[in-house]
Amino acid sequence: MPEVLDTDVYDEVITVTNDQAYETAREAAKKDGVLGGVSSGAAIYAAKQVAQKLGKGKKVLAILPSNGGERYLSTPLYQFDEE
Numbered sequence: 001m002p003e004v005l006d007t008d009v010y011d012e013v014i015t016v017t018n019d020q021a022y023e024t025a026r027e028a029a030k031k032d033g034v035l036g037g038v039s040s041g042a043a044i045y046a047a048k049q050v051a052q053k054l055g056k057g058k059k060v061l062a063i064l065p066s067n068g069g070e071r072y073l074s075t076p077l078y079q080f081d082e083e
Helices: 018-032 038-054
Strands: none
Touching: 018 038
């Protein structure tokens, strides 16, 4: 961990695999129209895990990286099979 990391400002670190982040980014694009990269998928995945742990009636804020998803449109991330 870097020396400048203030561990008092967060409660936990949630590990997200590349596959989980990838699938969550694709799901967010298909279901919600949120176009982001794999890092956005990881943030959404982690927020969902926290929300599930907290249960109904609680609010969770997820901040998505502003990398935009446009650069990924020609990559396998957004190459959806016809369903």
